[in-house]
Amino acid sequence: MFSRIISRVGLFAVPLLALVLAGCSKAALTVRQSTLDPKGPVAQVQYDVFMDTVWLVLVLFFLVGGLLVYAVIRFRARPGDDTTPIVEEGHGNPLVEVGLITASIGSLVFIAIPTLSAIWYTDDVPVEAVPKSKLAAWYAPAAGAPALDNAVAEQVLEIDVIGKQWWFRFEYPQLGLTNDAKHSVPNELVIPKGVAVRINLRSEDVIHSFWIPKIAGKVDLMPGRKNHLWIQADQVGHYYGQCAEFCGDSHAYMLFRCEVLEPAEFAKWVAAQKQDAAPVAAGSKAEQGKNLFAVKSCVMCHNVGGHFGAGAFGPDLTHLASRKSLAGAWLDNRDLKAQRALEQTSPLGTESSVEVDRATLKANLIKWIGSSGVSHDANGKPTKDVKPGNRMHYYKMFNVAGLRETKQEFTAEELDCLAEYLLTLK
């Protein structure tokens, strides 16, 4: 009977094993959010400890599992065997027991030591990394910009990450990119290559978690608590991150990106972030869109440097059209076919990314704004929410009592004008 079962299970096990092996191909290990493809010292250390546990467990698996299989086969009752129970109280064998307990403890020490060292290593920027990572060592403000404060120049770069339902806001207080200064960066984190960066984690509502698998394991953003981690990326590229703590309706849509630049490029990027938006051409669709931006209350929450400065609640839109993603990085503004092709040739999808595609961006904008208010698709059906529960519904969001009835309405024409306006914000 049992051999029949084994052969039946074996029938399924063979293709399963083949699948597993296929899954272990290099491409499978380097997918966008792979934890098995570390690109910085923090992720590397975490990966190394993980591999220690993997080796230990593999050894134990074959040892214990093999013994179990052997025991079951060796001691199976064969036809004709006398199966009358052996009448004897089982006391075990103290020597075997103690030996096995000692061996288990010993094997755990094997992973305990790297674990402890990695816990302290990943906790905060290590002392030895500070000299090369302090701002003075690698950061030169763009021409015309004021030099860094002396005290700041001796620090490593600190980035404040603020989590909200359902997007991330990034602020660089040492470099003047903050929400208060009307220069915050939503959803696309930008860091310099090869230096340590300290990340301060804050939440303005529920618990979120900051996770860029290729750069560092996650740490939670706890409201009422100041958490931190440090990261360093040693390879230029476009990385993918995601909120990893369940945070409500649209948790699955709370993604973000991380762009790793050469230090010089990073300085240029900082300078660009401080630029205001260019004026829109008079009489254009974009100008109509700009007016709608005010009329339809977008201005209440969104800051557009140089145009509208009242909004602080929602993402800063000053450089919206330069970002590769929209709506908490759920909608991708790039030509995805071209991007996939690129990822095929360069298996490390993080290393490069195609640029923003204008048509895709415009389509995304119309989809996003339209779905967040009341609008209808070509068949007259209400458009589906891109992100259910998001606050774009609620232009009177502080009027709690009336939340459910306060959706904005848009015509297709209005959406087009708004999108045209937002496309000018580079």
Next chain:
Amino acid sequence: MSQDAAPHAPTSTGIDHKKLIMWLFLASDCMFFGTLISTHLLYRKLYPTGFTDAAGHQQFIQHLFNIELTSFSTFILLMSSFLMALAVSAMHKGELKSFRRNVLGVIFFGLIFLGCQVYEFTHFFHEGLTIQNSVLGSTFYVLTGTHGTHVAIGILWLVLMYFYSFTGKLGGHVGALDVEVAGLYWHFVDIVWIIIFTAVYLVEYLGPSGIWGDGLPAVTK
């Protein structure tokens, strides 16, 4: 009064079922109060500076407490435990009248304690400490309120037992056991109060500035 464990064969341990299950319940209740008291102490340590009243003034809990009154009610509760012990002993001797007298005393003292707590809650509420305006208010009211609920349940139990004793069915070994089990509960509730009284009230008066080191200014009440 629950007589589920009908006369049964001698137990393996010699401890009666009812007594054993009450001990188990009390073990569980220890964890229950332990969690509540820890919550209070953790938050006291985190926010040593009391609370802000409706007018926006910083208030210190020591100004609110009336330690004399609380000490009095603590003493009363302790004395009720003493009477409870007498009631149990009376029941064991089969002296039903003495039992009733003592149980009435326990109920009376328990009610005094509850009365003090009601007075205290009202007083604190008017002084500005509410369950909503601070973490301190939340932990204080929920912790002491939960204890008050335990006392109230105990009183209800004893009242029912008191009246039941007139039916003539409360007696003998089983009756004594029922009273003893109620006594266990009552003593436990008292002991918990001693701990709460220490952890919530008394520690605020340790040292010149309270145990939480909040720099308590001189009392100017």
Next chain:
Amino acid sequence: MSHDTHHAPVASKLDLAPERSDLGFYRPDRTTGLFDWLTTVDHKKIGVLYGAFAMLYFLIGGVEALAIRTQLARPDQTIVTARMYNQLFTMHGTTMIFLGVMPLSAAFFNFLVPLQIGARDVAFPRLNAFSLWAFVFGAFVLNASWLFEFAHLAGWFDGFAWYQALVYTDFAPANGWFSYAPLSGTFGQANAALQSPRFTGVGTDFWIIGIQILGIASLAASFNFICTIINMRAKGMTMMRLPVFTWMTLFTSFLIILAFPAITVALIELMFDRQFGANFFNPSAGGQPVLWQHLFWIFGHPEVYILVLPAMGIVSEILPTFSGKALFGYPIIVFSGAVIGFLGFAVWSHHMFTTGLGPVPTAAFALLTMAIAVPTGVKIFNWMGTIWGGRVRFTPPMVLALGFIWMFMCGGFSGVMHSSAPADSQQQDSYFVIAHFHYVLLGGVLLGLMGGLYFWFPKIFGRMPNATVAYVASGLVILGFNLAFGPMHYLGLAGQPRRTHTYHAGNGWEDWNLIATIGAFILGIGVFTAFANLVWTAFKGKPCSSDPWDGRTLEWSLPSPVPEYNFAQSPVVATRDAFTEHKHGAKRISYEADGGEAGIHMPSQSWMPMLAAAGFLFIGFGMPMMSMGVPHAGWLVITGLLVLIAGIWLWAVEGPGGYMLKTPSVASAPVATPSVAPSAH
């Protein structure tokens, strides 16, 4: 008091004139039919009811799981909405843990513990019935949230003023089974109506009150079982002769009574936050959401062992039986169970490695977590030692028990990987964790429990399940399970976060998600087949002997089905595995005619446990409806409290009742014939 209502022993309860309780009411005295099941105080019937409800909820939780897997089969699917998905995974977790595994374990506790220790019932038969009904009503309250949700989706509430005033319209809980504050709690200052701004609607209130009621049910049951095991052992049944399943029941019960208070307090605090504007977990007023996590996991981690230990106990009974050999290292197995239970309280923060505990606590909890692998490993070694040198007979229970060891071992290995906090920071909240705990709780616990069902089913119903169907079902379960959860290890390492209702194509997760979904459906078919097999057997199966497996413990010495009084005469045991010794060894079980001419004392049935528990039904509906703003819902809560108090009071004063049962002369001769060489059928 009036256990001596009827002095002369009778052959059947129905021979008696209807018994009046001390209150003057007639007591229920049916032995069959609906009223019997509703008023029973027989631990065996209560066990069967627990099992039936557990299987029902297993199926409901399974359907929820399949809905989840269907949604995730392909990227960017919109089969269910984001909120519905969140409700599905919340209810799936809550249902499987509190309404599936725990009650199925309780079914075994109820049915087996008195039989294994040679007792006639549990210490408090009516309290036992109360636990059952509190569980049934709590489970109903929790699942009734679905009814409200569907009514809301169908628009049935549209005309009501309270409905139009609602800000949050999720009626089924959508916080996950862990309900982390402040998502489940409040944020900001309370308004005039005492309500603080929240993130979720009444679903959370249903969850809070539902879990609270289920907690009371579990606590009451655990007090009862500890009392029973410590106090009602047959003569000669010393603690170190207890069957291992009974030992594990004892540890589980202790874990419940010590761990549940933490969640009870946490739920009370959360309820005060939501209903009365308190600030326990409200960050804007200084509350610390991390406190919720501590309280939840101080309960939540022992809960894992509450789920696992009974299955370990079952496996420790099955293995010796079919290896024809005593359990290897019995004292060490028992002791390691105690160590697991104890350490279970010291590792809760490993669920919180990513919350920023700081290096020292993280290191401490990482080391403690590694330490708990040792007693777990010891158990596995001793199970292997049991097989070693035996004669292993393959039967459905044995195959499932071996499956348990294998799957639990795999789950344990990924657990060791989590114990390393830096590695865990990549795995936490990813599909790797889902794979891990499903290997432990599904591959482990469910296989163990299924093994237990196949093992003891002949004892419960006197009928033998069809072995071929059992093998097919077990095969489907094991295959489907590995296909569903094996790939999730990879998905987690490839960065797929859990609790997300959809994902984009292009991340490399597509194929494995599809395979996992196919596996989940195979698993579902397997579990359904097994349950159908068992239900069919209960009614139509082939009758079998009272000891079909050549069992080792006292329950196999009884006829199947077991008579209501269990033992016609109380056994006196002289050794561990008493029945094996009795059949094959020198030390026989002796019996003492404790009842004698007076007969056996039987407890009377009662409506009161169910009446008292019904109070929870009113409270369970009243509290969330208050939160919805339904007018006069507060009266429902008050009614519930009054029903509860009245139920307990009537219960107390009606008296235990009881009657004396004449033992049938046939049964008075204990079953002593060694059974014929047992086969799988």
